[in-house]
Structure formats: C-alpha cells, structure tokens
Amino acid sequence: xxxxxxxxxxxxxxxxxxxxxxxxxxxxxxxxxxxxxxxxxxxxxxxxxxxxxxxxxxxxxxxxxxxxxxxxxxxxxxxxxxxxxxxxxxxxxxxxxxxxxxxxxxxxxxxxxxxxxxxxxxxxxxxxxxxxxxxxxxxxxxxxxxxxxxxxxxxxxxxxxxxxxxxxxxxxxxxxxxxxxxxxxxxxxxxxxxxxxxxxxxxxxxxxxxxxxxxxxxxxxxxxxxxxxxxxxxxxxxxxxxxxxxxxxxxxxxxxxxxxxxxxxxxxxxxxxxxxxxxxxxxxxxxxxxxxxxxxxxxxxxxxxxxxxxxxxxxxxxxxxxxxxxxxxxxxxxxxxxxxxxxxxxxxxxxxxxxxxxxxxxxxxxxxxxxxxxxxxxxxxxxxxxxxxxxxxxxxxxxxxxxxxxxxxxxxxxxxxxxxxxxxxxxxxxxxx
Amino acid sequence: xxxxxxxxxxxxxxxxxxxxxxxxxxxxxxxxxxxxxxxxxxxxxxxxxxxxxxxxxxxxxxxxxxxxxxxxxxxxxxxxxxxxxxxxxxxxxxxxxxxxxxxxxxxxxxxxxxxxxxxxxxxxxxxxxxxxxxxxxxxxxxxxxxxxxxxxxxxxxxxxxxxxxxxxxxxxxxxxxxxxxxxxxx
Numbered sequence: 001x002x003x004x005x006x007x008x009x010x011x012x013x014x015x016x017x018x019x020x021x022x023x024x025x026x027x028x029x030x031x032x033x034x035x036x037x038x039x040x041x042x043x044x045x046x047x048x049x050x051x052x053x054x055x056x057x058x059x060x061x062x063x064x065x066x067x068x069x070x071x072x073x074x075x076x077x078x079x080x081x082x083x084x085x086x087x088x089x090x091x092x093x094x095x096x097x098x099x100x101x102x103x104x105x106x107x108x109x110x111x112x113x114x115x116x117x118x119x120x121x122x123x124x125x126x127x128x129x130x131x132x133x134x135x136x137x138x139x140x141x142x143x144x145x146x147x148x149x150x151x152x153x154x155x156x157x158x159x160x161x162x163x164x165x166x167x168x169x170x171x172x173x174x175x176x177x178x179x180x181x182x183x184x185x186x187x188x189x190x191x192x193x194x195x196x197x198x199x200x201x202x203x204x205x206x207x208x209x210x211x212x213x214x215x216x217x218x219x220x221x222x223x224x225x226x227x228x229x230x231x232x233x234x235x236x237x238x239x240x241x242x243x244x245x246x247x248x249x250x251x252x253x254x255x256x257x258x259x260x261x262x263x264x265x266x267x268x269x270x271x272x273x274x275x276x277x278x279x280x281x282x283x284x285x286x287x288x289x290x291x292x293x294x295x296x297x298x299x300x301x302x303x304x305x306x307x308x309x310x311x312x313x314x315x316x317x318x319x320x321x322x323x324x325x326x327x328x329x330x331x332x333x334x335x336x337x338x339x340x341x342x343x344x345x346x347x348x349x350x351x352x353x354x355x356x357x358x359x360x361x362x363x364x365x366x367x368x369x370x371x372x373x374x375x376x377x378x379x380x381x382x383x384x385x386x387x388x389x390x391x392x393x394x395x396x397x398x399x400x401x402x403x404x405x406x407x408x409x410x411x412x413x414x415x416x417x418x419x420x421x422x423x424x425x426x427x428x429x430x431x432x433x
Numbered sequence: 434x435x436x437x438x439x440x441x442x443x444x445x446x447x448x449x450x451x452x453x454x455x456x457x458x459x460x461x462x463x464x465x466x467x468x469x470x471x472x473x474x475x476x477x478x479x480x481x482x483x484x485x486x487x488x489x490x491x492x493x494x495x496x497x498x499x500x501x502x503x504x505x506x507x508x509x510x511x512x513x514x515x516x517x518x519x520x521x522x523x524x525x526x527x528x529x530x531x532x533x534x535x536x537x538x539x540x541x542x543x544x545x546x547x548x549x550x551x552x553x554x555x556x557x558x559x560x561x562x563x564x565x566x567x568x569x570x571x572x573x574x575x576x577x578x579x580x581x582x583x584x585x586x587x588x589x590x591x592x593x594x595x596x597x598x599x600x601x602x603x604x605x606x607x608x609x610x611x612x613x614x615x616x617x618x619x
Contacts (some may be wrong), residue, residue: 171519
C-alpha cells in the first residue's frame, strides 16, 4: 500500500491495525453499544454496521492531503488547507477506524493498561463467585445461619463493586452513558446514573423538601434512593414548582428511577399538608392520590397515575386546589417501598403485595381529609424511598377546577383576623376617636 | 498659627481616602440580584439582539480569569476528550497501583522487623527458647539471660556508623545551585 509522504509515520501505525481489522468485527464509534460488558452475563451484541460510503473529499480543505489536490483547493475555493498534512491525512483515514483502534500511541498504551486491569478484575469476579457458591453450598449449624447470611451479603456487595470497577474505565461505556443509551440492567450504567443524580438533582430535591418543611410535616424523614420526575401531560415540573391548577387537573406521569437491581412494588401517595382548619386554627392533611403495588424496575420507570388499575388505586387523583387568600399549598409526593418477601429468590419481584381491597373495606385510609401518611406507613410497614414536590396557588382557573372536581368552597375567601392593637400601642389620638 | 496641611495625610491614610470603589465592585453594585430565584432562564425574546443579559459578576470573573498565566481550559473534540480521559484514567490507575505496592512493601518490611524482634525477645543468649531449653534439660534461664539480645537490639547502638558519607550532606530546602556533580568519585 503506497502512502503519501506526509503520512508515512502514520502509515506504520495504520498498517498493523488494518491487518487486524480484517479478522475483527468492525464496530464504529457511533454504532457500538456496551461492547465490553461480559460481567453482566448477557452476551454482548455483535451486530456490525456497514461502513459509511466514502464521499469524495478531494475538495474539502480539512481533508485534502495530496499536494496536487491542495493546490487545486487553493486555486478553486480560495481556502487554505487546515492544519498539517499529516493531521488531514489522519482525519481522512480515521472515518472508518473504530475508536478503540485509533492509532495514537499513548492512547493505545493506556488502553493496554486498562485492559490488563480489566482482566484482573474479571478474574477477581470469577474467584469471588466461586467463593460465594462454595459458601452457599456449605451446611452450617442453625446458630451460625445468621453469620453465614451476613457473610454472603457482604460478599455480594463486594462482587457488585468489582463489577463496577471492571467497566468504569471503559471509554465506550462513558460514551454510551453520555449519549443516554446506557442499559440500566447493567450495574455500571446504574452506578453512573446514580452518581449523576446524586451530584445535582438529588441535592436540589433535598433542598426543596427541607426548605419547605415537607419532611418533618408529612413524614419524619426521608432518604431518597430513587429519583423521581413529574410530568403533567408534556410539561415537565421541577421539584417544588408552582403549577397552574388547570394543568394539574389531570393526573400526572411519574417517572421513578431506581438504581438497584430487580423488580419491586411501590406505593405512591400525594398528600397536601396545608389544608386550613379554621376551628382548630391550624392545618390538616388531605390525600390527593394513593396507589399501591406499582411495579417498578430499573428499565420500567414510567407510571401514569391516571391509568393504574382498580387493584392498585386506593384513592384516585383529585385535582389539587388552593383557596382564595391562602398561601401556596404543598403537594408532597412520596414513594414508599413495600415490605420484602421472605423468599425473594424464586419470584421475579422482591416485594410483598398489599391487599388493596382490604384497605378499601376497612375504610380508614379511604377518607381524603385528615389522611395521615405516617400512620399508613406504620400499618402497612412501608419504607419511604423517594420524594417529589409541587405547589399550587389560587389562580383564575381554580374555581372551575374545584367545580369540575365536585369540591365545594370555590368561592370562599380566607382573610386574616384583624388584631386590635393594645390601647397603649395605638396611635396618639386614635383612642379618643 | 497656620493649620498644618493634611495633603500628605490624605494621600496615605485609609481614613482620608475618598471612597472610589474599584471597577469590579462598581460592576457588582450596578447589577444586584435582579433575576428571581428560579432555575429557568430569562425570557430570551426580551432582548432581541444580544440574547439574555449577562450578569456583571460573571463578566468580571471572566475578565479577571483571562490572565496570561491562567492555563487555557482544555477544549477538545469529543473523540479527543475521550482519548484524553482514557489516558488520564490509565495514569491514575497506574499511580494507584504503584502507591498500593509501596504501601504493601512497607507493611511487609515492618512485619518482618517485628517478627525478628519477637523472635529475639523469646531467646536467651545461647539462642534457645524456653521450650528448647526444657527439651535439652537445661532448666530455666537465669536472671536477665532471656531476651538479652532483644534488649541490646533496642538500644540501637551504632546503627548510624556505617551510613555512607553522601547521606551526611546537610538537608536543605532547595537543590544546590550547581546541580548534580556527575564527576564525583570517592
């Protein structure tokens, strides 16, 4: 193969890769997905994309590399060729080279180091798996059962950690994740997504729910481990945003993204802790939505709160409203995980189902007004794992929304009680009037 | 009597100086927090030509960061950035392993020293432990014979005697002015 003068040093690198390429499946940078993920037990897809058709690049000032062509480009388009001839030649050649085989010496050395490390990690994973199997096969005395389980648990944790370590240095994994094409069934992508969420979005959420005192008001504490995002129709709502009452009239979509393996059942509750109670001179709770047995897995995250079945919904969506003269109403959305099954190994889902019909029959939690989420959590043994928040104020659509929802009191206006100042605090002269 | 001039005082005293704020401070004062506390960007259609108005503080920060000694931020194409990242990760990994290896070497050295000291502590000046003495029918070791070698070792006498003379250079904070003397021989 004849190489041009400017590209001769490069040619040496290219030639060796070209021979290899004949045998290897070509995986270009853009089409490959999760190439090196053997840890997850699923055979990596080996489909190859046909290389894109070559276009005539002779007139592109960024890609010409022959002196005669360069002269032609300068004469015809008046543009000078960009950068060095070697670089232009390389750019022209590298359209078809997969990212991993790009002929940069330092890059290739770095890849070698990383792959060596990956091999080590895979070996460690294999060893750890064998160890776990051996331990599982052991028969232990009943008093040592707890210790064995504890050891198995910690071994599983270290295995998960190793799985992440094996893939975290892969540039293709990073690229795939940044393109949002990561497969959430694989531990590495779940890990990356979790880190990303915790770095910003979760902090914002925590700030909102603590600043607006949702956390001690509705539930004593929450440590979110699943991320949530709320959508009314096509409108994405930030945590704590004030939503127009006409927008929030229909039940929203809730995206619940867990970052750990497996299917599980969640209970979703929407509670308004700001319902005024004039008699008490205080505030009550009102439940706007309550549904149990919502099946969520890392890949199936979308919940349409309006479309859940009869077996799941305890209290259907009631449009949130405020009344005239009231400050904003907080609508706290809590995601609670249902208790774990004892024998989680044999079934696909790891949580127990809640008997919705029984709850409805008992009637204690079917009244919206005065719904206390703490008590519901205690009786059903639920654990809060996620939270979200939006607000509503009295606006021009609220009266209509309340009328359509069949709620009376759309025309009530709340006013502050006027407190007469004490006589000596009155303005001089006013007490003689 | 004529009052003394305060011109000199005015020049140097901070109390007399007129309140001329710096350009940075003026910029900051001119633009207080105008946007409301929301994360959504300001309406772009308001300012037809220039897009949303830049915060004066941001302008000032950018201006002062633009110093000839400030390193340029790395601006790479995507592939280039990924390659850079790969190399960076490999280098970090290499250094991590190196550090781990050094640490484990040190630990091993410390352990073997400790083991040697323990062995010394358990033998008498004949090199026999208490059990070996019993086996040989020697009876109990007398007085301070047990662990004598250990005590001598702990005195650490003369351990700096055989240190080469090169190590005796006075330790300084900076390297010598004439660099390394390659011609030096003993």
